[in-house]
Amino acid sequence: MSHITNAYACWLRNAPINDDKRVDEYQVWAREIAVPGPLSEVLQTAVAELMDGLDAMLGVRPLRSTASNGSSCILIGVRGQLQGLDAELSWPDGSEDGYVIRNVSMDGQSRLVVAGQSAKGALYAVFHLLRLMQCGESLTNLSITETPANGLRMLNQWDNMDGSIERGYAGKSIFYRNNEIVRDMSRIRDYARLLASVGINAISINNVNVHSVESLLITDKLLPDVARVASVFRRYGISTFLSVNYASPLELGGRTSADPLDESVRQWWKEKAEEIYREIPDFGGFLVKADSEGRPGPFTYGRDHADGANMLAEVLQPFGGIVIWRCFVYNCEQDWRDSKTDRARAAFDHFTPLDGKFRDNVILQIKNGPMDFQVREPLSPLLGAMSATNQVLELQITQEYTGQQRHLCYLIPQWKEALDFDTFAHGSGSTVAKVASGLLFGRRLGGIAAVSNIGDNPNWTGHTLAQANLYGFGRLAWNPQLSAEQITLEWIYMTFGSDPDVVRSVSKMLLDSWRIYENYTAPLGVGWMVNPGHHYGPNIDGYEYSRWGTYHFADCHGIGVDRTIQTGTGYTSQYFAPRSEWYESRELCPDELLLFFHHVPYTHKLKTGKTVIQHIYDTHFDGVLQVEELAQIWSSLEGKVDAERFEDVRSRLREQAAHAKEWRDQINTYFFRKSGIPDEYGRIIN
Numbered sequence: 001m002s003h004i005t006n007a008y009a010c011w012l013r014n015a016p017i018n019d020d021k022r023v024d025e026y027q028v029w030a031r032e033i034a035v036p037g038p039l040s041e042v043l044q045t046a047v048a049e050l051m052d053g054l055d056a057m058l059g060v061r062p063l064r065s066t067a068s069n070g071s072s073c074i075l076i077g078v079r080g081q082l083q084g085l086d087a088e089l090s091w092p093d094g095s096e097d098g099y100v101i102r103n104v105s106m107d108g109q110s111r112l113v114v115a116g117q118s119a120k121g122a123l124y125a126v127f128h129l130l131r132l133m134q135c136g137e138s139l140t141n142l143s144i145t146e147t148p149a150n151g152l153r154m155l156n157q158w159d160n161m162d163g164s165i166e167r168g169y170a171g172k173s174i175f176y177r178n179n180e181i182v183r184d185m186s187r188i189r190d191y192a193r194l195l196a197s198v199g200i201n202a203i204s205i206n207n208v209n210v211h212s213v214e215s216l217l218i219t220d221k222l223l224p225d226v227a228r229v230a231s232v233f234r235r236y237g238i239s240t241f242l243s244v245n246y247a248s249p250l251e252l253g254g255r256t257s258a259d260p261l262d263e264s265v266r267q268w269w270k271e272k273a274e275e276i277y278r279e280i281p282d283f284g285g286f287l288v289k290a291d292s293e294g295r296p297g298p299f300t301y302g303r304d305h306a307d308g309a310n311m312l313a314e315v316l317q318p319f320g321g322i323v324i325w326r327c328f329v330y331n332c333e334q335d336w337r338d339s340k341t342d343r344a345r346a347a348f349d350h351f352t353p354l355d356g357k358f359r360d361n362v363i364l365q366i367k368n369g370p371m372d373f374q375v376r377e378p379l380s381p382l383l384g385a386m387s388a389t390n391q392v393l394e395l396q397i398t399q400e401y402t403g404q405q406r407h408l409c410y411l412i413p414q415w416k417e418a419l420d421f422d423t424f425a426h427g428s429g430s431t432v433a434k435v436a437s438g439l440l441f442g443r444r445l446g447g448i449a450a451v452s453n454i455g456d457n458p459n460w461t462g463h464t465l466a467q468a469n470l471y472g473f474g475r476l477a478w479n480p481q482l483s484a485e486q487i488t489l490e491w492i493y494m495t496f497g498s499d500p501d502v503v504r505s506v507s508k509m510l511l512d513s514w515r516i517y518e519n520y521t522a523p524l525g526v527g528w529m530v531n532p533g534h535h536y537g538p539n540i541d542g543y544e545y546s547r548w549g550t551y552h553f554a555d556c557h558g559i560g561v562d563r564t565i566q567t568g569t570g571y572t573s574q575y576f577a578p579r580s581e582w583y584e585s586r587e588l589c590p591d592e593l594l595l596f597f598h599h600v601p602y603t604h605k606l607k608t609g610k611t612v613i614q615h616i617y618d619t620h621f622d623g624v625l626q627v628e629e630l631a632q633i634w635s636s637l638e639g640k641v642d643a644e645r646f647e648d649v650r651s652r653l654r655e656q657a658a659h660a661k662e663w664r665d666q667i668n669t670y671f672f673r674k675s676g677i678p679d680e681y682g683r684i685i686n
Contacts, residue, residue, distance in 0.1 A: 006642050007459035010194055010467050011494035014056035014130065019498075022136055023058060029112045029139060030054045032063045032073035037081030042119035045235050046126045047076060049193070050114070053130040072110045076126065079117050089113065090145055097201065097237075098147035099125035103140065112139060120201070120237035127197040135493040146479075150437050152363070152392055152447025153477035154202035154241075154324075155195065156287065161206070161213045167398050169405040170462035171455035175205055179213050181225035188232050191454065196236035198474025202449075204241035205229060208289040208326060215245040215252060218272055227279045239284035241324070246288060246308065247296035248272070259301035260311035273315040285321035286312055287365075292329045305329070305350065306357040313359040322361045322445065324392065327351055327382060328372075334549040339562070342569035343549030344370040348382045356388035363390040363445050368418045368432075370571075371550070374527035375402050375409075375518045378583070378593055379418055381574035384425030384435045390445040393418070393436040397469050398453035401527070402517055404536050405453060405462040407656040408630060409517040410510040412472040412484045419480040424576040433480035448477040463652045464645045467495065468510055484511060502640050505633045513630070520623025520660040520667075523616045524606075525596030526552045526560060529667070537659065538666040552595070554674055558602055559612065560595035572597060591615075602675040616671050617679040620664040627653070627660040661685075 006013055017023050033054075035047055047064070055061045067083065068075065079086060085104055092098035099121040102113050114129050116122035128146065132139065158166040159173035161180070174187045182188070195203065205226070206214045216222050230240035249255035249268045259265055276283050290297030290308055298308035309325040316323060330346030347370060358364070364386070369377035373396040383391065395415055402409040419433040426440055438446030450473050454460045461467050472487045488507050496502050521538070522529050528550035531539040543550040553561055562568030564584050572583040582588040583597050591606045602613035610618065631653040638646060665685040672678065 005458065005644060007464060007645050007648070008190075010460060011471050011491055012193060012197055013494065014053045014134065015497060016059065017057050017133065017136070019136060022133075022138075025139060026054075026058055026133060027060060028072050029074050030058050030060050030062050032065060032068060032071060034065050034068040034073050034075045034083075034111075035077060036066055036075070036083050037077045040078075040119045041235050042123055042237050043076075043078065045196075045237075046119065046123040049123070050074065050076060050126045050130070053126075053133075057130075057133055068106075068109065068111070073112070074114055074129075075111045076114045076122060078119055078122055079115060082113065082115055085111070085113060089115065090143075091117065092145045092147035095121075095147045095151065097121050097124060097199070098145070099128070100146075101125055101129055101142050101144040103142050112142070123196060123237055124199055131197075131490065131494065135490060136498055148199060148478045149433065149439075149480055150447035150477055151445060152202055152449070153200050153474065154204070154392070154447060154449040155200055155397075155452045156204050156208065156243075156394075156449055157452050158207045158209075158398070159205065160211065161217075165455055166207050166209060167396075167400045167451065168455050169398060170453065170460060170466075171457040174454070174456050175229065181222065181229060185228065185232050187456070188229060189235075191460075192233050192236040192238055194460075194470070195238060195474065198471055199478035200474050201237055202239045202241060202284050203233060204243050204284075204287040204324075206243050208243045208287060209293075209295065210243050210245040210289075212251070214243070215248055217242050218244060218248065218276060219252060220275070223276065223279045230280045230283065234282060239282060240280065241284040241287050243287045243289070244312075245296070246290045246298070257301065258296065260298050260303050260307045261301070266311055266315070269312060270315045273319065273321070277319045277321075281319075283319070283321060285316050285323055285361075287324045287326070288312065289326045289328065292326065293332050304354060304357075306354045309362045310357075310359045313361045317359070317361050322363060323359075324363050324365050324449070325358075326365045326394070328367055328394075330549065332549070333547050336545050336547070336551060339553070340569055341549065342561075342563060342571050344563065345569060345571050345574065346370075347380060348385060348574045351382060351389075352385050354389075355386040358389050360390070360444065363392045363447075365392045365394045365449055367394045367396075368415075371527065373401050375414075375514070375522055376525050376592055377527060377596060378525070379421045379423070379432060381423075381571075381576075383432050384423035384430055384440065384576070385574070387425070387441040390438065390443050391435060392446060393432060393448045395448065395450040395473065397450045397473050399466065399469075400535055401530065402514075403656070405466045406536075406652060407517060407659065408463065408465055408509065408513045408653065410465070410472075410488075410513045411469050412476065412487055413511065413514050415473070415476055416480075416484050419476065422579075424579055430576075437480075448473075448480075450477075459645070459648065464648045465506075465510065465652075467491075496641060496645075499640050502637055505637055509630050509633055512626070516623055516626040516630070518623075519619040519626065520663045523595065523619060523667075524560075524591060524612065525593040527596075528552065538663045540666065540670045553599055554671070556674055556676070558600050558604070559671075559674075560599040561597070562599040563597045568599075602671070602677055611677075613671060613675050613677045614680055617668055617681075617683070620667050621683055624657070624660045624664050627657045631657055 096118040099116040114125045161176040163172040253268045291299040313323045327347045434440040563571035
């Protein structure tokens with residue numbers, strides 16, 4: 001790996017193991033690696049990663065052979081090429097990405113089999129084995145069978161070719177400079193390693209808001225360079241996608257229309273697909289944002305989303321490509337005076353009438369919430385509402401509304417709540433995890449995608465601890481049943497080592513941080529109290545009288561958005577019972593979402609017994625104290641974490657502590673002035 005530092009290596013440090021007992025145990029296996037089958041490109045990567053990892057952790061460069069010389073060894077390969085051991089292994093069903101890690105005996109000698117259904121599976125198995133070693137686990141009596149819950153485990157890069165990144169908080173793009181694809185692929189290769197180590201298998205490499213220069217990525221001018229990027233990811237089992245401009249036939253092809261039912265337009269896309277696949281035979285497909293926030297789409301021609309998506313899917317289908325069609329579609333020219341128009345309703349209203357009309361190689365990409373990645377909002381009712389359509393859950397790793405990687409906000413607990421959310425779409429137990437994977441409705445395609453949080457910052461993510469969000473996303477995309485606690489411990493062991501104080505302290509910091517961030521920012525599910533445009537910092541009325549449909553409706557009497565059927569926008573009707581009834585009722589609605597669904601007086605009593613206004617005061621005072629505690633906990637680790645990463649996190653926590661006070665002071669002052677109700681404890685801001 002180039003540019004090696006602890007910060008740059010993230011969770012792939014493969015630090016030397018300092019437990020003598022474990023070193024002795026691991027070295028028994030690490031003397032030799034047997035690779036009996038032919039070496040595909042991905043299997044070569046797997047072998048190289050294993051050899052490098054063992055060398056780094058144990059100081060032993062294993063011998064490599066095609067058949068063991070009779071001593072204990074690690075046997076790595078693909079099903080059907082394992083020296084007659086296949087019958088002894090309980091192979092996972094389904095995905096070619098599945099794998100086994102198992103101790104077996106052959107001719108009186110022990111073998112540690114690390115093998116996949118495919119070369120990709122073998123690569124994932126290698127990273128799993130290295131993770132076990134980094135976490136100090138025994139390699140005796142292993143019997144591991146893994147298969148991913150989601151077929152598509154994808155990252156969306158919002159990178160622009162000028163080197164900027166939309167909603168990027170960790171420097172410039174690693175892919176682009178000065179409207180060209182970079183020549184040096186070394187950092188892209190290092191990124192591919194990080195992604196493959198947590199099971200990511202797809203990536204779109206440009207912003208969904210496709211500007212004029214990025215539109216050229218599908219032309220012969222830039223396709224050869226895209227192919228160079230794809231070749232790097234291919235070696236790590238990752239398929240490359242492109243975000244495309246729906247109006248490309250007009251802007252690039254000299255057509256007079258981009259009508260999806262126009263035969264000349266369809267022919268243009270057909271020829272374009274053929275051109276792309278000549279350059280990149282394993283090209284994944286297109287990611288499309290259409291008829292949203294000013295982007296072109298089929299609405300211009302009186303067509304619907306199914307017409308637009310199906311046209312592209314038809315030309316990709318012969319090559320095995322797919323279309324990922326984003327459902328972030330809403331009226332962004334809303335009249336703030338109209339309290340009945342509700343942005344939260346939009347995705348459901350646009351797409352549910354089209355259920356069953358999309359081709360089998362179309363996937364609808366649905367944001368976890370109905371608005372836009374707020375620190376707290378309900379799950380989108382569109383998830384689970386379309387039983388005859390492939391769906392993929394969209395998350396946001398980059399912290400647009402959650403502190404922009406200047407504040408610590410560990411998102412795994414939030415995502416766990418989302419994945420475990422019961423939609424009741426097919427009775428009790430119809431979780432979002434089952435919807436996204438396709439399991440709930442027996443759909444062939446499904447998965448989880450997320451907006452990436454990396455840039456060219458030396459530590460990738462700006463805030464060192466924000467690396468945990470990227471790691472955790474990959475682990476949850478592979479297995480949504482993993483607990484936040486397990487993912488957290490893995491990441492800490494791999495990133496910082498096994499010092500008990502570090503493990504305990506960093507774990508507490510991470511697991512508490514989302515609730516802390518919520519405490520000092522937006523209360524009880526009402527969001528958008530941020531500065532317009534860049535979205536960093538408090539501005540309670542910043543979006544209140546705007547066209548974006550992002551309102552809190554605070555006045556001198558109360559606060560919140562009435563989304564009930566009885567008196568409001570009717571949004572609650574989009575959920576399946578009994579959840580629709582829970583959200584409709586003030587008494588049954590969860591407190592943390594009360595102001596998302598109801599406009600209530602400041603004196604309304606929560607289930608805690610507190611009034612809404614006192615809850616606002618208390619949480620914002622508490623949040624500041626909690627951030628100060630985070631800083632104290634981290635300071636206690638000085639000398640136990642290397643200086644580079646220690647100073648990075650300490651400086652970020654200092655900024656967060658100062659900024660939390662700004663949030664507290666502005667929020668509490670605003671609502672004191674609105675309500676006229678003082679804090680019952682008589683606290684003042686300072």
